[in-house]
Amino acid sequence: MKMKTWISAGLPVLAATALVAAAAFAQDAAVAPPDAVAAGPSIDKADTTWMLLSTFLVLMMSVPGLALFYGGLVRQKNFLSVIAQVFYSVAVVTIIWFAYGYSLAFTGGSSFVGGFSKAFLSGVGLESLGGTFSVGVAIPELVFVLFQLTFAAITPALIVGAFAERVKFSAVVLFIPLWVTFIYFPMAHMVWYWAGPDAVDAAAKALAAATDPAAKEAAQAALDAVLADTGYIFSLGAIDFAGGTVVHINAGIAGLVGALIVGKRTGYGKELMPPHSLPMALIGTALLWVGWFGFNAGSNLEAAPLTVLASLNTFVAPAAAALSWMFAEWLVKGKPSLLGIASGVVAGLVAVTPAAGFAGPGGSIVLGLVTGVICFIFCTSIKNAIGYDDSLDVFGVHCVGGIVGAIATGILVNPALGGTGIYDYVTGAVAEYSLSGQVTAQVKAVLITVIWSGVGSAIIYKIVDVIVGLRPSVEREREGLDITDHGERAYHS
Amino acid sequence: MKIVMAIIKPFKLEEVRDALTGIGVHGLTVTEVKGYGRQKGHTEIYRGAEYAVSFLPKLKIEVAVASDQVTKVIDAISTSAKTGQIGDGKIFVYAIDQAVRIRTGETDIDAL
Numbered sequence: 001m002k003m004k005t006w007i008s009a010g011l012p013v014l015a016a017t018a019l020v021a022a023a024a025f026a027q028d029a030a031v032a033p034p035d036a037v038a039a040g041p042s043i044d045k046a047d048t049t050w051m052l053l054s055t056f057l058v059l060m061m062s063v064p065g066l067a068l069f070y071g072g073l074v075r076q077k078n079f080l081s082v083i084a085q086v087f088y089s090v091a092v093v094t095i096i097w098f099a100y101g102y103s104l105a106f107t108g109g110s111s112f113v114g115g116f117s118k119a120f121l122s123g124v125g126l127e128s129l130g131g132t133f134s135v136g137v138a139i140p141e142l143v144f145v146l147f148q149l150t151f152a153a154i155t156p157a158l159i160v161g162a163f164a165e166r167v168k169f170s171a172v173v174l175f176i177p178l179w180v181t182f183i184y185f186p187m188a189h190m191v192w193y194w195a196g197p198d199a200v201d202a203a204a205k206a207l208a209a210a211t212d213p214a215a216k217e218a219a220q221a222a223l224d225a226v227l228a229d230t231g232y233i234f235s236l237g238a239i240d241f242a243g244g245t246v247v248h249i250n251a252g253i254a255g256l257v258g259a260l261i262v263g264k265r266t267g268y269g270k271e272l273m274p275p276h277s278l279p280m281a282l283i284g285t286a287l288l289w290v291g292w293f294g295f296n297a298g299s300n301l302e303a304a305p306l307t308v309l310a311s312l313n314t315f316v317a318p319a320a321a322a323l324s325w326m327f328a329e330w331l332v333k334g335k336p337s338l339l340g341i342a343s344g345v346v347a348g349l350v351a352v353t354p355a356a357g358f359a360g361p362g363g364s365i366v367l368g369l370v371t372g373v374i375c376f377i378f379c380t381s382i383k384n385a386i387g388y389d390d391s392l393d394v395f396g397v398h399c400v401g402g403i404v405g406a407i408a409t410g411i412l413v414n415p416a417l418g419g420t421g422i423y424d425y426v427t428g429a430v431a432e433y434s435l436s437g438q439v440t441a442q443v444k445a446v447l448i449t450v451i452w453s454g455v456g457s458a459i460i461y462k463i464v465d466v467i468v469g470l471r472p473s474v475e476r477e478r479e480g481l482d483i484t485d486h487g488e489r490a491y492h493s
Numbered sequence: 494m495k496i497v498m499a500i501i502k503p504f505k506l507e508e509v510r511d512a513l514t515g516i517g518v519h520g521l522t523v524t525e526v527k528g529y530g531r532q533k534g535h536t537e538i539y540r541g542a543e544y545a546v547s548f549l550p551k552l553k554i555e556v557a558v559a560s561d562q563v564t565k566v567i568d569a570i571s572t573s574a575k576t577g578q579i580g581d582g583k584i585f586v587y588a589i590d591q592a593v594r595i596r597t598g599e600t601d602i603d604a605l
Contacts, residue, residue: 272544274537333538343540380541393540 041129041138041198047302051143054298058150061291062090062157069284069346070161073339073392076276077480078165079490085164085172089157092173093180097149104185105148106193111232113186114193121145131196132301135425138198139301147298148188155184155247161392162255163262163470165273166477169485170468175460179254183456184246187449190231191238191246199226200425223426237437238445239413239422241310242299244354244406245449252399253450254457256390261461262470264389266477278338285342289318292349296356306420310356313364314349320368321348321375328376340376347375347397351405358409360418367412371404403446410442411435494589494602497556497566500528500582501574506552512573513556516565520605524553532580551582557589557605 067086071079093101100119107114118124121142130144156176160167194200203226207219228235233245240246265273275281297310325344330336351371352364359367379396390396413419414433421430422438464470471477476484483489501509503525510521527548534547558566567584575581594604 272546273542274539274544335538337538339539384541 041131041136043129043138043140044302047132047137047139048143050303050307051139051147051298051301054294055143055147055150057291057294058147058154058298059090059291061288061295062150062154063087065284065287065291066154066157067284068280069288069342070164070392072277072280072282072284073161073275074164075273075480076490077482079276079482080488081169081481081485082160082164084169084486085160086157088169088173089160089176090153092176093153093156094149096177096180097145097152101152101180101185102145102148104181105152105188106144108193108195108229109189111190111230111235113189130301131198133197133306133423134302134304135197135201137302144301147301151243151247151295152180152184152188155243155251156180158247158251158394158398159255159258162259162390162394164391165481166265166391166472167258167262167470168468168472169481171464171470174468175464178460178463179457182460183254183453184250187246187250187452190233190448191240191243191445192234193231194234195226195229197425199229201428203227204426204428227426233445233448236444237441238406239358239409239438239442240354240406240445241357241409242296242353244350244402244409245445248350248353248398248402249406249446249449250453252395252397252402253454255394256388256399257454257457258461259388259390259395261458261465265391266474268389275339282338282342285345289345289349292318292353296349296353300357306357309361309420312361313352313356313359316361317352317355317364317368317371318345318348320365321345321351321372324369324372325376326372328373329380332376332380343375343379343393343397344372347371347401350398350401351408353402354405355409355412358420358422359412360420362418363408363412367405367408370408371401374404375401399450406446407439407442410438413438494592494605495558495560495563495586496589497558497563497570497584497586499554499570499574499584500526500551501554501570502576502581503550503552505574505576506554508573509554509570512569513566516562516569518556518558518562518566518569520557522555524555526551526553530580530583549580557592559602559605 063086067083070082070086074082098121100116102121102124103116103118104114107117109115124141124145126140126142128141129138130141132139156179159179160172200223203219203223207216207223210216210219233240238245267273293311293314296314297307300307300310322341322344325347326336326341329340348368348371351367352359355364355367375397378400379393383390383393383396411417413422414435415421415430416433421433423429424431461470472481472484480489499509506523513521527550529547529549532549534545534549537544537546554570556566563586567586570584592601592604593599
């Protein structure tokens with residue numbers, strides 16, 4: 001019965017699709033001069049499907065991926081508390097994103113933060129179009145809203161790993177809304193907000209079409225206005241494909257500042273604090289890796305050849321980093337640990353995030369190899385030498401790996417090294433590559449992120465400390481946050 | 494009546510049980526324990542954190558037997574639990590004042 005219904009409903013659809021395809025083919029075949037048809041950007045169902053799928057994949061990275069990765073690495077008595085914090089982050093940021101987060105991140109305003117014109121998704125309807133990176137290709141704006149939501153939701157969840165096992169849940173409940181509002185949304189705006197390819201392309205074509213000097217001047221002014229309608233870091237020429245600065249450096253430095261302000265766990269350095277379940281952490285790592293294809297390849301905003309390149313890079317960089325961390329640990333510590341391999345995977349994924357759609361696969365492999373060793377050294381030697389207690393190495397993996405990736409992106413984007421180059425929508429071609437220029441822009445982006453997030457987060461921690469207090473009492477910390485904060489325990493035996 | 498208590502390596506439990514069954518001992522209590530002796534511990538490394546783990550997992554077995562059985566039981570356990578490596582464990586014997594089988598109310602040697 002159901003089958004019959006499907007066939008009877010499906011056949012006309014198939015027929016209609018065939019007709020449309022034929023019509024499209026005819027259009028292609030017709031030798032029409034370009035720009036003869038001033039058609040607006042069109043929505044492709046495959047792009048929409050891919051973006052929805054990517055959105056769900058990134059949600060899978062946070063709950064359950066990050067929750068289990070972090071949860072497995074803490075002691076049994078704090079397992080639920082870490083998972084609760086990750087879940088809370090996703091839930092509260094989802095509501096804030098709808099209320100004003102999307103608007104602050106992705107509407108014009110200043111070059112540092114957007115405005116409230118799309119608060120409560122005002123004016124974002126089923127018909128609203130969102131730009132991609134191709135002229136004339138759009139996706140529903142709503143899917144862009146959802147996709148970007150998952151990034152905003154996972155970033156503060158990354159931070160909680162740095163002060164895991166010793167911060168009150170009420171402090172996290174207050175910290176996360178403040179942090180996304182004052183740190184994340186402006187960062188996302190500064191790095192990713194721009195007028196979009198269609199606006200730039202249209203303004204550039206208008207300039208080319210202008211004939212008399214007055215019209216040329218007006219068109220040039222219009223183009224300049226479109227080009228100026230960007231976030232500050234974007235305007236510096238820094239590139240960040242999927243969030244090396246916005247997500248990883250941002251969360252990593254906020255984590256370090258948190259670990260320093262909150263202080264070490266009671267008994268740190270004297271008592272055993274081994275991970276309570278490495279299998280759980282490994283399940284989390286695996287979910288992170290698979291989900292990261294949504295994160296990186298989804299960041300192309302359409303299903304195109306570049307999406308496949310981003311996927312390829314998301315395969316090879318973590319693989320290379322897993323191997324380099326594993327062999328480095330084997331050489332230095334005597335044994336290749338599973339946690340080392342898993343940490344290498346995450347470090348490689350972090351590093352390739354800004355580079356995913358800019359580097360070639362060879363460049364990504366080198367990036368992975370280098371990052372695995374650097375993050376290994378950082379998490380095993382430098383952290384101990386400095387003596388801060390970053391419980392789950394949020395700084396050592398996300399910030400350090402993110403900085404390596406962000407700067408390397410400026411090198412690996414070079415077409416001579418197999419990179420894609422940077423497309424200039426004004427000229428409609430890949431721009432001339434300048435090593436010093438690009439690396440300088442990348443370094444500036446890193447510095448701005450570190451300062452913005454580092455200083456801003458410090459202020460927010462202090463505010464939270466004054467209002468609700470960051471740390472539980474030593475007795476409650478010793479008892480474990482699962483019982484004292486949440487009144488439940490993970491295992492009964 | 495005596496209790497023969499032995500600390501053994503966990504993977505030796507089945508062999509010890511077989512050996513005891515072979516000499517007619519039909520009851521055994523096993524407890525998972527941790528401890529250290531001459532074997533010391535080992536080092537565990539989780540990223541940068543190195544832990545000296547001094548307490549190793551062992552099994553404690555307890556057998557209640559008639560006094561004339563004790564030598565046979567000690568022989569059975571020490572033969573079956575032995576690997577020759579450090580950390581094989583120890584055997585302790587101590588006296589029982591009283592024994593009762595809860596189901597029947599039998600006492601002492603009849604309760605074993």
